[in-house]
Amino acid sequence: MLDGDIGLSIDDGKKILTALQSAVVNHEAETYALSRRVCPDCHTFRLVKDYTMRRIRTVFGTVEVRNPRWMLCQDCYPGMVAAFAPLKELCPDRATPELMELTARLGSMMPYRQAASVLAEFLHIEPTETHATVRKRTIKVGERLDDQITEETWRARMKMEERHQLEMQLPGDxxxxxxxxxxxxxxxxxxxxxxxxxxxxxxxxxxxxxxxxxxxxxxxxxxxxxxxxxxxxxxxxxxxxxxxxxxxxxxxxxxxxxxxxxxxxxxxxxxxxxxHIAMKIQPMQQIADHVIRSQSGLAETLPTIGRDIRAVKWRLWHGRVHRAIHDLEQLLASLHVSQGEGELSMLRLHSLGSQLLTYVRSNRSAxxxxxxxxxxxxxxxxxxxxxxxxxxIAKRMVRKQQMRWSLHGAHMLMDRLRARFREPEPNVPSLFKPKPPLLCAA
Missing domain, CATH: 3.30.420 (Nucleotidyltransferase; domain 5)
Known part of the structure; x- marks a missing residue:
């Protein structure tokens, strides 16, 4: 043992967890396939069509399991010749819900290439798990979440009616x-x-x-x-x-x-x-204070300009919109008369005041x-x-990453970043249902 070399390395841990994962997944897959072979109606074994191998990607490597296909019971479904693969029900994406969820979570928080590198660094991930795979899984999980929200909103819309306030008026609540x-x-x-x-x-x-x-x-x-x-x-x-x-x-x-x-x-x-209102008034106040401190001829022409702007802000803060509009109009008229002096500050102040007046007029009801x-x-x-x-948005789509986005991709990715992930659980026995936080949308 070398100096400082103590405990398992990352490579050793990957090998051990991969071997353990293979044993666990094979046992669970075999148990689930056997449980699905029993016909739920007559409780007899279904006939075997064939056996194939199915590769399932997990967070601890890809596991190859035996994948049987059972025929439909001819006693319960006479005339129907069909087969089904039970492992497709358990893992339809050929990847475990935990891997889907982890890949999509990392893909939603960092660039896809960086997410693929992080997965390959700490997990036993195959070289085929590239940035394209990360993007595909992230968008796929986002689409499932979007479909879920759409279904929920349609159900709720049928129940929602135009209702008025029926709660008690509790002061201070x-x-x-x-x-x-x-x-x-x-x-x-x-x-x-x-x-x-x-x-x-x-x-x-x-x-x-x-x-x-x-x-x-x-x-x-x-x-x-x-x-x-x-x-x-x-x-x-x-x-x-x-x-x-x-x-x-x-x-x-x-x-x-x-x-x-x-x-x-x-x-x-x-x-x-x-x-937003205050930020439109702030530069006007700063220009007015500068004019007053400079003691120029403009300060003598409009000695109350700073006080007038503060009065407009006070009236807007207290909801006196009509009076604020009136004061702004008077202020702009005074500035228009004084523009002949060619002061740059006066031109800038008049421009900012006109923008504020337009903004207040268009939003006076709000x-x-x-x-x-x-x-x-x-x-x-x-x-x-x-x-x-x-x-x-800034966390994932910041301009420093030099990335451009499609409308669909951005919508699905941002949906993936919702505070909570929730999906209907797969229709499998409780023993095989993925445990939180593995899977919901995955």
Whole structure:
């Protein structure tokens, strides 16, 4: 033994686990095939058609097992000449659910080539397990999850009716409100015939006020109104929404996100994210402070410019939209008169004010009393959606990876990154059902 060489090496562990896995898989496959040979109706043995060999990929290597095919019972099914392979029921993908789940999880969190390298480094994986295999399994599991959500939303849609608030008005009960923080993210497109990038809708659904757990999130590339609504309702139902309760949608005012509040069950309130409003006022305030400190001729022309901008922000914070619009119009008129001096700061301030005025006018119905909500410890910003964008999309589709994505691939991959994986269990005896966290969607 060399100095410092103690315990089993990775190669030794791979060999031992591969041999042990082969014995376990062969025993389980033989037991399951024998149990399926018994006809459930007459309890007699089915006839044997033939025996073949089937290769099953596992996390500890590929195992070759005996794969019998049983004929249908002629006494119970007269006239039907057919055979079935029981191991196809147990492992339809020729890979164990644990390997499918592990491959898809790694493929959703890191580049496919890197995921394949990690699997080959620590597991007894064959050379054929390349980045193409990782991508195929990740997309396949994502498609199964997408089909599951679609089926669940269709069933729930038949039961969902337009309902109004029937809960008791409990003062200070922050968990009475269901909040959907929604935002968009841009991903570079791999399709040469489409635009350079496309949008993914990212949302986080939960209940409760500031400082509480954010809840579940969903990501979808389908920006149709029914698709976004179904995904939002599915996430809300996971949080306890049954058609009763106040629903609040917080967004940045993008047109693509205004479709959700109009499609949600009533009562649903749409609120513009206060952070986006504040970030549009902040550069105006900085320019005004610079003008006042410089003591230029502009400061003498508009001595109250800093106070006027702060007043607009105060009125928007307290939901006084009409007064804020009036003050903005007066401010822009004063700036327009002073533009003749050719000050660059004045031109920039007028441009920012015009953008803010347009933004406030187009979203005036969604600007509420943020101060009142803040004092009640309710959410006023899309912080949850922003964090979801950073943790889900930026983590996997960051531009530093120099990757481009197809719309279908991005949708399936982001679906794979949902906080919870859940699929109907395979129709096999409980002894052979995969154990969590192995398999659900795999």
């Amino acid at each position: 922050r968990r009475k409100e269901f909040v959907i923080s929604i935002d968009t993210a841009h991903v570079r497109s791999a399709d040469p015939n489409s635009a350079r990038s496309f949008e993914l809708v990212v949302a986080r659904c939960g209940r409760g006020g500031r400082g509480e757990v954010g809840g579940r999130y969903f990501v979808t590339a389908n920006t149709d109104q029914p698709a976004i609504r179904d995904r939002a309702l599915h996430a809300l139902r996971e949080e306890g929404y049954c058609g009763f309760g106040d629903v609040t949608v917080i967004s940045d005012g993008a047109e693509i996100l205004k479709r959700l509040p109009r499609a949600m069950p009533k009562p649903t309130t749409h609120i513009i994210d206060w952070f 600007i509420v009393n943020y101060g009142k909500r803040y004092q009640a410890a309710l959410r006023v910003a899309t912080t949850l959606a922003e964090s979801a964008v950073n943790s889900v």
